[in-house]
Amino acid sequence: MNRRQWLRLCASGMLVATTLPLTGCSTALPAEAIAAWQPPSAKLPLREWVLAHAILAPNAHNLQSWLVNLDTPDTIWLRLDPQRLLPATDPYHRQLVMSQGTFLELLAIAAQERGYRAEITPFPAGEFGQEVGDTPIARVRLLADASVRPDPLFAQILQRHTNRSLYLPQIPTAAALAAIRASVAGLPVEVGMVVAGEPSIAEHRRIAQQAWEIELSTPAPLLESYRVLRVGPDEIAAHRDGISLNTPLIRLLTATGLFDRSRPSPPESAAVRGQVDEFNAKIASTQAFFWLITLDNRRATQLAAGRAYVRAQLAxxxxxxxxxxxxxxxxxxxxxxxxxxxxRQLLGVHEAAHTVQMWARLGYAPPVEPSPRRGLAAHLRPA
Incomplete structure (x- = not known):
């Protein structure tokens, strides 16, 4: 698609957006796609109740690669779904193992709310290598414990949403940053944050912008994202995972066959350049960055980093x-x-084993909708 076609379609998309009935081109996500974000019934059995919170965890590409088995009484077995991997962007499955960690942390927080302690045994059959197979990620036993106290972060589980929009020109307060840092105390991670006005902020922005442009210009990672794009309410409601796009323009491009998800968009195309420009504006609006570093990159450490990240995001x-x-x-x-x-150079990570597990934008922004969820039943598997 050349620039003239793109501009013509942009104009058409704006016309569609202003002339079609609101029910036909609303950007709101279908209700069934976000139904899991409603508080679960207190009448649910304990394991289902805590899992209903765990499936709201942040996760790579919103693949929700969690498989759960409940055949053993009072026990939850967690596995990584080998059908939901990211071989191009996450070839060693590091991000997906972190996503298992975010799941486990929300599960543990929810258990505490009901007076139970989640006894989590990571990789009870040993850590896996490159092949995921059927290796259990964790065995979780829910134990009644009178000494357990609710975690204040529980109140944020239903409120926590990843926000990819432009951020407001407001620097996070020192007290807010301290609360985030305190939330991960005791976990094997080093926390770092930088705010606008500090010398390194420009380099954070430059690296983020460069990395995004590379991702959009590299066919395999781009196609991997295209494969999990859900365009329009019907696709979003049918899949309830992946990356949701529901704007009138992208729906128009898809419906007319001008957005072909079977092949990568050329780096010089208006579509890619538009995404680069939009992302650059978001990075320019970012007033703070957050990161997590670990001393090694074992699977158990990746799990712990995921637990730390979701706690920091809740805080x-x-x-x-x-x-x-x-x-x-x-x-x-x-x-x-x-x-x-x-x-790694910017964050002072020089030892080969030390790993930057998470790097994120941090700031204030208008609220956004939650991301779709497949619901608990989609994750349950017999032994």
């Missing part, structure tokens, strides 16, 4: 802040080697 939510992961520069495919090295 940020409690402070009126939002987060948006910038994982592109942390991804281990060859084309990202430049940004990968640059962010």
């Amino acid at each position: 940020a939510t409690a402070q009126g802040l939002v987060m948006h992961p910038l994982q592109q520069a942390l991804q281990e495919y060859p084309e990202q080697s430049g940004p990968y090295a640059a962010i």
